[in-house]
Amino acid sequence: MSYTGLKWHKFKFVLHPSEFESIFYDIEYFIAITNTRVEVDYKIEDKTSIFEQYELYYNKITSGSEWKKEEWKLDIYTQITDNPKYIKYEVFEIEEDNQLKKFKRSIQIEPVINISPFSLMVDHKQQLRVNLFDSKRNSHIGLEFTYPKEILRNNKTIKTENLTTYKLYVELIKRIKKQAHKVKAVRDDVNSSPDFWISEKCLPEINNNFGLKENSIMLK
Numbered sequence: 001m002s003y004t005g006l007k008w009h010k011f012k013f014v015l016h017p018s019e020f021e022s023i024f025y026d027i028e029y030f031i032a033i034t035n036t037r038v039e040v041d042y043k044i045e046d047k048t049s050i051f052e053q054y055e056l057y058y059n060k061i062t063s064g065s066e067w068k069k070e071e072w073k074l075d076i077y078t079q080i081t082d083n084p085k086y087i088k089y090e091v092f093e094i095e096e097d098n099q100l101k102k103f104k105r106s107i108q109i110e111p112v113i114n115i116s117p118f119s120l121m122v123d124h125k126q127q128l129r130v131n132l133f134d135s136k137r138n139s140h141i142g143l144e145f146t147y148p149k150e151i152l153r154n155n156k157t158i159k160t161e162n163l164t165t166y167k168l169y170v171e172l173i174k175r176i177k178k179q180a181h182k183v184k185a186v187r188d189d190v191n192s193s194p195d196f197w198i199s200e201k202c203l204p205e206i207n208n209n210f211g212l213k214e215n216s217i218m219l220k
Contacts (some may be wrong), residue, residue: 002108002109003111003153005111005151006148006151011146012142013198016058016205020051020058020199023172023175026080028082030044030081030083032081035078037104040103040105043086050078056074061140062206064209065209065210067138067210075117079113082165090107111166113146113150116144122217138189138210153163181198203219
């Protein structure tokens with residue numbers, strides 16, 4: 001990576017799969033693999049795989065059942081860019097199974113939008129907390145978009161507000177907010193406002209979430 005992310009924009013949400021797909025309608029974006037090695041012939045061309053991934057993830061978090069150990073693959077960790085030219089790849093060699101193999105790793109010229117799961121959990125004070133990770137995954141409930149406010153490149157701090165990928169981030173958040181509202185949570189007759197947005201369409205299904213039921217939480 002040719003930069004280091006400093007301060008971050010963060011936005012957490014829960015949408016129905018059909019709503020999630022709709023926020024990407026008619027905008028320029030690409031799903032990019034930057035967090036792991038890729039095959040030598042890999043190219044950034046994918047625009048659709050995330051919709052099937054999200055539907056599988058959504059079906060799991062609304063199923064009402066505990067996560068099984070092998071279901072960790074349903075978690076979504078990926079990146080989005082508005083321009084593949086912002087991500088370069090360099091070839092490297094590694095020995096595996098007594099063979100020398102070639103792969104590529106990413107070099108990000110400009111930041112990507114990171115996508116990851118988040119959880120709604122009850123802390124030791126019996127208060128609701130939004131966390132990025134639940135080791136058992138039973139409290140996983142939605143997705144988070146993150147994008148750096150500032151980056152450090154060549155020992156210089158650069159604000160990202162004029163970058164085109166930031167504008168894509170802003171547009172996606174704007175579209176989510178048109179379909180969702182700030183969530184309200186009720187537990188033991190106590191109201192709270194966890195820091196995420198949720199759509200009316202998915203409320204009946206998301207309240208079947210295992211972690212919510214286990215902790216007697218109702219979302220509104």
